[in-house]
Amino acid sequence: MKLLQSAEDALQLDAADPLQRFRSEFCLPATTGVKEPIYLAGHSLGLAPRAARRFILQDLDDWERMGVAGHHAALQPWIDYAEQAQHGLSLLTGAAAEDVLAMNALTTNLHLLLSSFYRPQGQRTRVMIESGAFSSDRHAIASQIAAQGFDPVDTLVELEPLPGADLIGAEQIDEAIALEGDRLALVLWPGVQYRTGQAFDCARIASAAHTAGAIAGFDHAHAIGNLPLNLMADDADFAVWCSYKYLNAGPGAVGGLFVHPRHAQRPRLAGWWGHESTTRFQMGPHFLAAAGAAGWAVSNPPIFSTAPLLASLQLFAEASIEALRQKSVALTAQLEQQIEAHSANRVMIITPADPAQRGGMLTLRFRGGSAQARRIYDALSASGVTCDWREPDLVRVTPAPLYNSFSDVWRFARRLTAALDAGG
Ligand SMILES: *Cc1c(COP(=O)(O)O)cnc(C)c1O
Numbered sequence: 001m002k003l004l005q006s007a008e009d010a011l012q013l014d015a016a017d018p019l020q021r022f023r024s025e026f027c028l029p030a031t032t033g034v035k036e037p038i039y040l041a042g043h044s045l046g047l048a049p050r051a052a053r054r055f056i057l058q059d060l061d062d063w064e065r066m067g068v069a070g071h072h073a074a075l076q077p078w079i080d081y082a083e084q085a086q087h088g089l090s091l092l093t094g095a096a097a098e099d100v101l102a103m104n105a106l107t108t109n110l111h112l113l114l115s116s117f118y119r120p121q122g123q124r125t126r127v128m129i130e131s132g133a134f135s136s137d138r139h140a141i142a143s144q145i146a147a148q149g150f151d152p153v154d155t156l157v158e159l160e161p162l163p164g165a166d167l168i169g170a171e172q173i174d175e176a177i178a179l180e181g182d183r184l185a186l187v188l189w190p191g192v193q194y195r196t197g198q199a200f201d202c203a204r205i206a207s208a209a210h211t212a213g214a215i216a217g218f219d220h221a222h223a224i225g226n227l228p229l230n231l232m233a234d235d236a237d238f239a240v241w242c243s244y245k246y247l248n249a250g251p252g253a254v255g256g257l258f259v260h261p262r263h264a265q266r267p268r269l270a271g272w273w274g275h276e277s278t279t280r281f282q283m284g285p286h287f288l289a290a291a292g293a294a295g296w297a298v299s300n301p302p303i304f305s306t307a308p309l310l311a312s313l314q315l316f317a318e319a320s321i322e323a324l325r326q327k328s329v330a331l332t333a334q335l336e337q338q339i340e341a342h343s344a345n346r347v348m349i350i351t352p353a354d355p356a357q358r359g360g361m362l363t364l365r366f367r368g369g370s371a372q373a374r375r376i377y378d379a380l381s382a383s384g385v386t387c388d389w390r391e392p393d394l395v396r397v398t399p400a401p402l403y404n405s406f407s408d409v410w411r412f413a414r415r416l417t418a419a420l421d422a423g424g
Contacts (some may be wrong), residue, residue: 001333003341009374010410013334019134019319019327020403021257026248026403034384038408038415041386042400043194045223045362048246049315052308059303060421077312079141082254082301083294088313092321093220093239094230094248095258096293103305104299106242106255107136110188112296113238115143115255120185124369128180128187130168131158134194137219141188157184160299160330165351166231167198176352177208184214190221191239199227199350203234210235221245222258226328228321228357231258238263246360246400247316249309252304260292271298316401327401328360331409335362335399338413346420350394361398369393379419 004010015021026047031037039047055076062074071079086097094099103109118141125148127141134229142152159176162170176195177187187209218239223229225246230237239258245247259266268289272280273299275287289295316324323330333355339347339362348365351358366373370393377389387397399409 003328003337004135004334004406004410006250007407007410010406013330013406017327017405018337019323020405022315022319023403025315028403029386031142031384031386036088037384037386038412039386040397040399040404040408041388042248042404042410043226043245043396043398044248044249044388045244045251046225046312046400047403048250049308049311051311051314052248052250055307055311060306066390072290073220078082078301078303081306082297083129083156083304085256085306085309085313086293087254087311088317091317092224092229092313093258094228094234095232096261097290098294099231099257099261099367100241100299100307101168101293101297102254102256102257103297103301104255105252106201106219107140109240109255109257109388110137110140110219112298113217113240114140114186115167115302116259116263116268116296117217117238118144118148118186120150121150124185124215126157126180126183126185127157127405128157128177128214130159130160130189130193132195133158133188133190134221137188143384149254156268159354166196167352170201173200173205174208177205177212177214184209184218185211186215188217188219191218191220191358192226194222195363195394195396196313197222197358197363199356199358202236203230206235206237212304215245222361223359225321226361227325233261236260243312247309248402249314251332252305253309254306255411258298260294261292264289264291268296269298272299273300319402321394324401328399329355330403331399332358332360334406335397335409335412338377338409339364339416342413342417343420347416360400361396364395365393366395376416379422380415383415383419385415 018328058075062070064072064248082102085102091098091099145155189205209216215237218236220239220241224241237260242255243253270287274291274295346367349362351362377395
């Protein structure tokens with residue numbers, strides 16, 4: 001890809017961008033006193049789709065005007081509100097609509113699915129995750145292991161990168177899984193690692209887990225809406241995600257899950273909303289699971305935290321995740337090249353250079369260590385850049401293809417260079 005040389009070059013790419021119109025479908029936050037704020041934190045909290053307000057107000061209106069009748073009479077009836085997100089989620093996940101569902105939040109869904117899928121037997125008790133996994137995932141798994149009467153110290157296997165490395169190689173994962181063999185009950189792996197931005201070959205991990213006789217579960221918090229997922233082709237047993245990062249569904253939004261249809265008969269922690277829908281309101285004592293992912297629902301859906309998800313999924317469907325990914329690859333490549341060309345040797349990008357092994361995010365580390373990284377981060381913030389800081393020394397930056405432009409990338413690189421030149 002040609003290195004942008006000027007703001008005009010960036011504007012030309014923006015003008016030729018077939019997805020350009022989607023930027024105006026989002027609310028770009030204003031930053032006081034800054035001329036052109038740049039939002040590059042879609043990996044943390046995606047921006048609000050303009051339509052989110054309309055979707056929420058519609059439900060608020062329906063509630064005010066109809067009360068309980070809104071369950072069936074609302075414009076988007078609340079009775080099957082979660083199901084209305086299934087089609088949009090299926091386009092993003094490579095799974096059939098009935099095998100994905102919006103429900104709860106990520107960690108809750110992980111607990112629910114671990115209760116179905118983590119069923120230690122004999123010596124097959126261990127769970128493998130990556131070392132440095134997102135704290136909540138680790139807490140969920142360690143507590144589930146303890147609840148089964150095992151000690152996480154020897155039952156939770158945390159795969160470390162090789163000494164001095166930040167990333168974990170595909171062969172290394174294969175070998176570690178094979179080594180655990182019949183002691184391994186379950187592998188939980190991220191599609192995209194939240195700190196490094198490394199994207200993994202999930203089909204390969206699922207295959208290695210299955211060869212060892214273990215379950216393959218995936219945390220797609222940083223993958224869904226970031227790159228196309230292929231849950232069925234990957235042969236994942238289950239997956240969970242949240243919707244407030246790349247899916248732009250708002251703070252604390254409803255999460256989601258996938259269960260492979262071969263697991264329809266698994267035991268589960270049940271609730272009335274997972275009961276087969278035509279007999280649910282007979283309120284009988286016997287639980288009859290609804291078909292597909294709907295059978296894992298527990299409670300009736302949170303309407304106001306699902307409404308913005310419906311708004312956002314509509315935009316994803318219009319833009320298509322394939323076209324978004326194509327733009328994302330170009331934006332991130334340009335971001336990488338700009339950083340390398342202008343900040344050379346002062347900034348290290350720990351995210352893989354191969355586009356196939358990363359999503360949209362780049363994670364930066366600074367030659368001058370943690371203190372310098374913090375100064376640079378503060379200088380970027382003061383200049384109107386929203387990105388994020390990760391202890392002890394990382395700055396994460398993500399251009400989101402629905403609302404970021406090549407001009408954003410160009411301007412970010414100028415501000416980064418200015419912060420470095422100012423002695424940051
Ligand atoms: C964002 C994120 C979470 C958040 O969990 P919630 O239950 O939605 O608060 C969990 N795991 C990973 C890997 C994440 O990136």
